Amino acid sequence: MAVAQKLTAIEPAAPAAPRPPAAAILRNASVRFGSFTAIQDLSLEIEAGAFYTILGPSGCGKSTLLRLVSDLIPAASGEVEILGKSTEEARLAREFAFVFQDATLLPWRTALQNVELPLEIGRKRGVAVKPSGRSARELLELVGLKGREDALPHELSGGMRQRVAIARALICQPKLLLMDEPFGALDEMTRDHLNLQLLQIWEETSTTILFVTHSIPEAVFLGQKVLMLRAHPGRLREVVDIDLPFPRTIKQRETPEFMRYAGYLRELLETC
Numbered sequence: 010m011a012v013a014q015k016l017t018a019i020e021p022a023a024p025a026a027p028r029p030p031a032a033a034i035l036r037n038a039s040v041r042f043g044s045f046t047a048i049q050d051l052s053l054e055i056e057a058g059a060f061y062t063i064l065g066p067s068g069c070g071k072s073t074l075l076r077l078v079s080d081l082i083p084a085a086s087g088e089v090e091i092l093g094k095s096t097e098e099a100r101l102a103r104e105f106a107f108v109f110q111d112a113t114l115l116p117w118r119t120a121l122q123n124v125e126l127p128l129e130i131g132r133k134r135g136v137a138v139k140p141s142g143r144s145a146r147e148l149l150e151l152v153g154l155k156g157r158e159d160a161l162p163h164e165l166s167g168g169m170r171q172r173v174a175i176a177r178a179l180i181c182q183p184k185l186l187l188m189d190e191p192f193g194a195l196d197e198m199t200r201d202h203l204n205l206q207l208l209q210i211w212e213e214t215s216t217t218i219l220f221v222t223h224s225i226p227e228a229v230f231l232g233q234k235v236l237m238l239r240a241h242p243g244r245l246r247e248v249v250d251i252d253l254p255f256p257r258t259i260k261q262r263e264t265p266e267f268m269r270y271a272g273y274l275r276e277l278l279e280t281c
């Protein structure tokens with residue numbers, strides 16, 4: 010009796026808060042180009058708000074993975090879901106944006122006009138543009154280009170052009186940012202600076218980021234998790250949790266923990 014009274018006195022557990030949909034889910038997804046299999050049976054779940062970096066040997070399908078997620082190429086089999094939607098629905102709803110290695114700015118438009126371009130295109134096509142985001146001017150400030158709004162692309166350095174491309178990618182408030190070696194062509198100092206800036210942007214905007222790189226230190230520095238792919242055909246080798254505290258600092262790269270992660274990933278890469 011005493012036990013029964015005790016049991017009924019226990020408060021029912023509060024209902025768990027509903028989990029936000031994952032930013033991306035792949036279920037046995039494969040990509041084929043003719044008879045060639047670029048990605049085979051890839052299954053993953055990318056949590057909303059996470060920062061994933063993607064590493065793997067040349068030709069293992071890193072760019073193909075981003076193109077699959079962004080509806081640029083179809084899955085030959087399996088499923089891909091972006092924020093609970095199909096990749097096409099997510100593209101039409103502008104849930105994601107892409108940043109490539111080359112900034113691909115229009116040379117006759119100023120930095121500000123380049124950032125505003127997706128809004129103009131959206132309006133012309135009658136696509137609903139999400140309100141209450143940051144303005145193009147605010148985004149240029151966020152990426153450290155306050156005062157350079159009226160500069161043409163040829164008047165900006167490579168790093169600055171890439172920052173304009175990031176601001177342009179953020180103008181429609183994407184929930185998922187796909188970055189394909191965005192800093193691969195930049196010198197080391199500029200890359201370090203942009204790495205720090207990207208982490209700040211990630212923290213401020215809560216955007217989920219999938220970031221392809223060839224650089225092991227960059228993958229460790231930026232990522233909460235590293236997706237290591239293997240080649241022939243492209244498959245998931247391992248997801249490595251990077252348990253280093255945020256905010257990250259350049260100094261962290263000299264710590265034994267950082268070097269241990271880098272060493273582990275190097276060994277893994279050699280056997281992919």
Ligand SMILES: Nc1ncnc2c1ncn2[C@@H]1O[C@H](COP(=O)(O)OP(=O)(O)OP(=O)(O)O)[C@@H](O)[C@H]1O
Nearest residue numbers: 042045047065066067068069070071072073074243
């Ligand atoms: N449009 C295409 N037609 C045929 N094959 C393709 C096509 N796009 C990619 N591939 C092949 O798919 C494989 C994966 O290419 P992908 O560009 O995704 O590799 P990656 O890991 O990004 O390479 P890298 O590190 O060299 O940039 C490669 O073998 C590539 O040749």
